[in-house]
Amino acid sequence: MNSSLLTFSSDAYLVAFFLYCLGFISYGITIAGARYTKRDPKAYMKRWGRISYVISLLGFVSHVAFFFTRWIGGGHIPTSNMYEFISFLAMMIMLAFVVVHAIYRKAVIGLFTLPLIVIIVAYSMVFPQEVQPLIPALQSYWLKIHVTTAALGEAFFAVGFATALLQLLRVVDFREKSPRARRSQRWVEIVMIVGVIMIGYLVSVFGFRAAGYEAVFVQENVTITDAGVDNTETDEVVYSLPPIFKPFNSQVQEIDSFIGLKDGVFETPHWMKGVDAARKLNTIIWSIIAGLVVYAIIRLILRKPIGAVLHPFTRGIDPDDLDEISYRTIAIGYPLFTLGALVFAMIWAYEAWSRFWGWDPKEVWALITWLYYTAYLHLRLSRGWHGEKSAWLAVIGFIVVMFTLVGVNLVLVGLHSYAGV
Known part of the structure; x- marks a missing residue:
């Protein structure tokens, strides 16, 4: 290497x-x-x-x-x-x-x-x-x-x-007001919102990463073998975003303060058993929140849908x-x-x-x-x-x-x- x-x-x-x-x-x-x-x-x-x-x-x-x-x-x-x-x-x-x-x-x-x-x-x-x-x-x-x-x-x-x-x-x-036109306008704007949510994901991740935010949970995972024996493993789960959803069956080991948040708001459902499922769910929620905030700011500045702003530039x-x-x-x-x-x-x-x-x-x-x-x-x-x-x-x-x-x-x-x- x-x-x-x-x-x-x-x-x-x-x-x-x-x-x-x-x-x-x-x-x-x-x-x-x-x-x-x-x-x-x-x-x-x-x-x-x-x-x-x-x-x-x-x-x-x-x-x-x-x-x-x-x-x-x-x-x-x-x-x-x-x-x-x-x-x-x-x-x-x-x-x-x-x-x-x-x-x-x-x-x-x-x-x-x-x-x-x-x-x-x-x-x-x-x-x-x-x-x-x-x-x-x-x-x-x-x-x-x-x-x-x-x-x-x-x-x-x-x-x-x-x-x-x-x-x-x-x-x-x-500029049209017919039901069909309004439906098309809404769907185009939804695509714009999805794009902004992707940007919101980046804003949230890089923003908290730049601030050095970290939350650490200790999670107990219990599995039952074929012989009926309980195997308990303890894993450390590190978050770089404030925990709206904390890991299932976990306790806080270390957490940075964010608007008074000292624990997860919700516990991740037990049936979500994917690799780092809790952290990924938390990231998705933060992406949506940050994306909607960014979209609201853009709408406040533009005072009209993003699609309506871009439309005139496509003429010709x-x-x-x-x-x-x-x-x-x-x-x-x-x-x-x-x-x-x-x-x-x-x-x-x-x-x-x-x-x-x-x-x-x-x-x-x-x-x-x-x-x-x-x-x-x-x-x-x-x-x-x-x-x-x-x-x-x-x-x-x-x-x-x-x-x-x-x-x-x-x-x-x-x-x-x-x-x-």
């Missing part, structure tokens, strides 16, 4: 993060400026779009440098835990964006893809960043093939999601172009995901556990994701679902992808639980 290379790798990742942030801001200037400039809007957008793309591309180069230096310094491909995989997924989304940009050259796609990358990179930084030794199941070259191909397929789904969301903001008229964009880009992007991702998440995954599963399929939660949700996008392509090609219907399918599909990636690893128990460590 090469510590100097790993240090350089971490620095390169941080540089990539800030360049992605700068690229997102630059794309915002590109789109907003083209709307309000007194000069030729097309020339303005072309010049600033090129600047934004170069900044984003530099971030991608730094991200690639992080990936390969961590690989060389750590001794294995950096996709074996949540930190490494999420960072790799963000890199693949940027690669997918580069491919799509090379084909269509639409600056507005960057305005919606770059913030998604920024959020995913920031999310990866929540997890432990140390290089961990590979468990036996991961010591296979099929791991490299399976993970990289599946992540690339999911990355194209992500760009398809960003384009579909942009399409919805373009076609949903926030051809929704049919967005529909085509979203479809073609997902069409590229579908065979990649099929190979990576199903075919190569089953080969790896046979090598690691001597069976192709075992109904592990991760396997089940990978299959659900594949079936969903199969239905998407069927409805589009055979049933003529274009426009708004197709866009909603693409948006919902990526929500399914994110649950497969994050929810399964962090909420459900299975053979892939190691990835949440």
Whole structure:
């Protein structure tokens, strides 16, 4: 293990993060400026779009440098835990964006893809960043093939999601008052709220982490063996967020004061037996609370729904172009995901556990994701679902992808639980 290379790798990742942030801001200037400039809007957008793309591309180069230096310094491909995989997924989304940009050259796609990358990179930084030794199941070259191909397929789904969301903001008229229009407006705003909740999660985690908050519980776990003997194990559970839900059957060992909180408000239900189930439930609740607070602040500042604020900036964009880009992007991702998440995954599963399929939660949700996008392509090609219907399918599909990636690893128990460590 090469510590100097790993240090350089971490620095390169941080540089990539800030360049992605700068690229997102630059794309915002590109789109907003083209709307309000007194000069030729097309020339303005072309010049600033090129600047934004170069900044984003530099971030991608730094991200690639992080990936390969961590690989060389750590001794294995950096996709074996949540930190490494999420960072790799963000890199693949940027690669997918580069491919799509090379084909269509639409600056507005960057305005919606770059913030998604920024959020995913920031999310990866929540997890432990140390290089961990590979468990036996991961010591296979099929791991490299399976993970990289599946992540690339999911990355194209992500760009398809960003384009579909942009399409919805373009076609949903926030000035209409009809019941159908209001329903579409509400659903678009719900998607915005989900995005803000993701930001709220990052705000809460990094905020309390910066404050050095910590709460420690001692939890007793009682199991009964086949012989009828009670085995009692004592575990220490460390929280980095104030405990709204404390572990089941636990006592406070040490807790920092927060608005007078000296114990958990509620006890986690006993039937939640997943790995760190109490801490994860507590994190989800905090994410929702922080996200809703952030959303309330945004609404107070904007004085209108987020979708209604973004809608005017989409005028002048051809929704049919967005529909085509979203479809073609997902069409590229579908065979990649099929190979990576199903075919190569089953080969790896046979090598690691001597069976192709075992109904592990991760396997089940990978299959659900594949079936969903199969239905998407069927409805589009055979049933003529274009426009708004197709866009909603693409948006919902990526929500399914994110649950497969994050929810399964962090909420459900299975053979892939190691990835949440």
